[in-house]
Amino acid sequence: MANIDDVAKMAGVSKGTVSNVFSKKRPIGPKVTERVLSVAKELGYYPNHVARSLAIKKTMIIGLKMPLFKKREMSGLEVQMITGVIKECSMLGYRVLLDTLPEHDDVTQFSADPVDGVILLNPRENDVRIERFRQMGIPLVLVGRPEPNLGDISYVDNNNTEMAFQVGDYLLNMGHQSILFLNASSDMTVSKDRENGLSQAFRQRGLELQSDYVINYSRMLHASASEYGYMVVASTYKSLKYTAVIADTDRVALGAMRAARELGLEIPEDLSIIALSNDAALAQETTPRLTSVELEAEQLGAEAAKLVMQMINDSNALSQKIVNTRLIVRESCRAYIGAER
Amino acid sequence: MANIDDVAKMAGVSKGTVSNVFSKKRPIGPKVTERVLSVAKELGYYPNHVARSLAIKKTMIIGLKMPLFKKREMSGLEVQMITGVIKECSMLGYRVLLDTLPEHDDVTQFSADPVDGVILLNPRENDVRIERFRQMGIPLVLVGRPEPNLGDISYVDNNNTEMAFQVGDYLLNMGHQSILFLNASSDMTVSKDRENGLSQAFRQRGLELQSDYVINYSRMLHASASEYGYMVVASTYKSLKYTAVIADTDRVALGAMRAARELGLEIPEDLSIIALSNDAALAQETTPRLTSVELEAEQLGAEAAKLVMQMINDSNALSQKIVNTRLIVRESCRAYIGAER
DNA sequence: GTAGCTCGTTAAACCGGTTTAATCATTGCT
DNA sequence: AGCAATGATTAAACCGGTTTAACGAGCTAC
Numbered sequence: 001m002a003n004i005d006d007v008a009k010m011a012g013v014s015k016g017t018v019s020n021v022f023s024k025k026r027p028i029g030p031k032v033t034e035r036v037l038s039v040a041k042e043l044g045y046y047p048n049h050v051a052r053s054l055a056i057k058k059t060m061i062i063g064l065k066m067p068l069f070k071k072r073e074m075s076g077l078e079v080q081m082i083t084g085v086i087k088e089c090s091m092l093g094y095r096v097l098l099d100t101l102p103e104h105d106d107v108t109q110f111s112a113d114p115v116d117g118v119i120l121l122n123p124r125e126n127d128v129r130i131e132r133f134r135q136m137g138i139p140l141v142l143v144g145r146p147e148p149n150l151g152d153i154s155y156v157d158n159n160n161t162e163m164a165f166q167v168g169d170y171l172l173n174m175g176h177q178s179i180l181f182l183n184a185s186s187d188m189t190v191s192k193d194r195e196n197g198l199s200q201a202f203r204q205r206g207l208e209l210q211s212d213y214v215i216n217y218s219r220m221l222h223a224s225a226s227e228y229g230y231m232v233v234a235s236t237y238k239s240l241k242y243t244a245v246i247a248d249t250d251r252v253a254l255g256a257m258r259a260a261r262e263l264g265l266e267i268p269e270d271l272s273i274i275a276l277s278n279d280a281a282l283a284q285e286t287t288p289r290l291t292s293v294e295l296e297a298e299q300l301g302a303e304a305a306k307l308v309m310q311m312i313n314d315s316n317a318l319s320q321k322i323v324n325t326r327l328i329v330r331e332s333c334r335a336y337i338g339a340e341r
Numbered sequence: 342m343a344n345i346d347d348v349a350k351m352a353g354v355s356k357g358t359v360s361n362v363f364s365k366k367r368p369i370g371p372k373v374t375e376r377v378l379s380v381a382k383e384l385g386y387y388p389n390h391v392a393r394s395l396a397i398k399k400t401m402i403i404g405l406k407m408p409l410f411k412k413r414e415m416s417g418l419e420v421q422m423i424t425g426v427i428k429e430c431s432m433l434g435y436r437v438l439l440d441t442l443p444e445h446d447d448v449t450q451f452s453a454d455p456v457d458g459v460i461l462l463n464p465r466e467n468d469v470r471i472e473r474f475r476q477m478g479i480p481l482v483l484v485g486r487p488e489p490n491l492g493d494i495s496y497v498d499n500n501n502t503e504m505a506f507q508v509g510d511y512l513l514n515m516g517h518q519s520i521l522f523l524n525a526s527s528d529m530t531v532s533k534d535r536e537n538g539l540s541q542a543f544r545q546r547g548l549e550l551q552s553d554y555v556i557n558y559s560r561m562l563h564a565s566a567s568e569y570g571y572m573v574v575a576s577t578y579k580s581l582k583y584t585a586v587i588a589d590t591d592r593v594a595l596g597a598m599r600a601a602r603e604l605g606l607e608i609p610e611d612l613s614i615i616a617l618s619n620d621a622a623l624a625q626e627t628t629p630r631l632t633s634v635e636l637e638a639e640q641l642g643a644e645a646a647k648l649v650m651q652m653i654n655d656s657n658a659l660s661q662k663i664v665n666t667r668l669i670v671r672e673s674c675r676a677y678i679g680a681e682r
Numbered sequence: 683g684t685a686g687c688t689c690g691t692t693a694a695a696c697c698g699g700t701t702t703a704a705t706c707a708t709t710g711c712t
Numbered sequence: 713a714g715c716a717a718t719g720a721t722t723a724a725a726c727c728g729g730t731t732t733a734a735c736g737a738g739c740t741a742c
Contacts, residue, residue: 049455051728254626285595392698
């Protein structure tokens with residue numbers, strides 16, 4: 001492919017002039033501009049993005065680091081989050097580099113990514129990558145609360161604790177006391193926050209959230225989210241006799257509902273179900289329609305993108321953003337009336 | 342951040358030596374290697390990816406171009422496809438650059454992307470981008486058949502025509518003659534191929550596929566895939582009186598099922614439904630479980646990725662790959678018995 | 683007519699790596 | 713000891729752009 005020198009030579013001008021015709025940083029006379037452009041077209045010249053990035057020290061690319069396991073699909077939450085990131089970035093001319101490469105322990109194999117900023121999804125506890133990005137001077141925003149919280153890290157998160165408290169409150173208010181919580185995987189900070197919130201709701205009423213009633217999703221045990229919901233409800237209902245189920249996602253809720261149907265339980269008459277949802281379209285289509293909590297995952301992604309782009313322009317910008325969830329009451333929960341039926 | 346010259350100077354060696362310590366292209370003595378590495382660590386040096394890309398003329402990045410509209414989410418099909426691309430790329434050390442930027446008409450604003458190859462999702466008719474990538478010498482693979490098919494373009498696609506034929510055959514075999522086809526958007530080549538295939542199945546039996554029974558999804562008319570299914574079935578059932586529905590996706594099928602329930606129809610007794618599906622987990626959870634066609638979208642993405650990486654290494658590799666679909670019979674279709682009930 | 687401006691253009695340095703060709707230090711062989 | 717062969721290291725050119733500082737031409741001002 002033709003490069004800037006070819007164009008300059010053929011148009012009888014210097015490299016710098018060609019550069020300015022394309023970048024418009026300095027004005028170039030109309031005759032010269034026209035000549036350069038026509039030569040460029042003839043030669044099929046397009047500026048080389050990599051060379052330009054090297055010179056201006058900007059790539060206009062945001063890195064999105066997320067785990068992606070061999071046997072697992074992206075969850076609805078992740079998809080919505082990514083969608084938010086992409087939409088927000090593309091509005092300001094940024095592109096998104098998806099990176100799911102496993103961490104390489106061989107430092108010599110590791111090179112600084114060609115990105116202006118990074119969004120890191122679901123950081124682990126004491127995540128070493130955080131320090132690495134700081135060292136490289138690359139703006140970093142986490143999606144999900146860091147653990148431990150060093151205080152000088154930008155992140156966005158849901159109000160998980162409060163949300164779980166409200167959900168618990170909602171169900172306890174309706175007279176449910178025996179509630180199954182199909183929680184997220186235990187290595188995620190969200191799962192701890194949510195368990196805490198629910199636990200508080202119980203304590204506020206002088207009750208105790210019993211640990212048998214809190215199950216954690218495990219990639220080992222459960223093939224998929226819906227299988228998780230199905231298997232746990234199918235295998236525990238007889239012994240635990242709960243009257244309500246809080247499901248981590250709508251997929252989990254779907255599995256739980258199928259198990260309930262097979263047990264001959266009516267929803268919501270015999271069993272209330274609420275999903276910490278992420279897919280409004282799906283919740284609308286079940287019978288009964290699913291009461292759920294809107295996590296605003298797309299907004300979560302959008303806020304993360306906004307934040308990282310802000311940090312790119314103002315290198316000591318730093319902030320945390322909590323995206324509030326919304327309880328959406330549909331038809332799958334009902335007051336617990338007692339031991340009749 | 343420290344650069345290679347800083348490291349070279351402090352370690353008392355030349356740039357080239359530092360470069361070789363990191364890239365391992367030429368052997369460097371153990372004492373020197375050790376000294377360079379420790380200096381690099383002290384200085385917090387990581388090789389600059391952009392500079393390296395410029396020098397070696399490779400970025401190890403695959404571009405994934407897809408449309409993403411303001412008000413629309415990614416469909417399950419797209420998500421699975423992307424997942425396939427990512428997994429395949431990351432196995433060979435490539436990263437994926439998601440690009441949803443609108444096409445810029447101002448040529449001076451357009452620059453060659455920092456990618457070694459491109460996967461282009463859902464090309465339009467006579468897509469100008471195809472010629473542009475050829476001009477820039479960037480390997481290109483389409484997902485979805487190009488229109489017109491110039492013959493020298495690599496692409497992957499489902500066997501859409503054949504698949505629709507088989508689905509039609511399956512339903513006609515069971516005695517259905519009046520079949521509603523909730524097809525994809527009319528500007529997609531898949532929708533034409535599928536309509537053709539279904540039409541052939543009818544003709545093979547001396548029947549004609551009537552155009553009233555083929556509906557196309559429209560972003561204007563329908564808020565979401567499930568709304569599409571719901572609205573069309575709710576508004577046409579009384580007049581069209583079909584006994585089977587072919588839904589473009591499982592979401593569409595979900596909406597159609599809800600409409601059927603509200604019309605008092607039993608599935609599959611009164612109405613058979615089959616989804617040209619993309620979400621196996623979802624189809625399992627409905628009652629009745631949804632008979633559907635597995636599109637292998639993840640494999641579609643993986644094949645596209647394989648192909649483009651092959652073209653990067655062998656610039657005149659070129660091929661087309663058809664990924665076969667699989668009809669998965671579950672519970673939502675039943676033979677049409679006649680006008681009883 | 684010359685000093686002072688602005689405007690357009692250019693040559694050269696720079697961004698941070700890789701690679702080639704040459705140099706230097708060892709070792710092996712006769 | 714003499715010479716070839718081998719291996720490690722380096723200086724310099726290169727990848728394809730941007731940017732700085734300098735410069736020449738064309739104006740106005742006095």
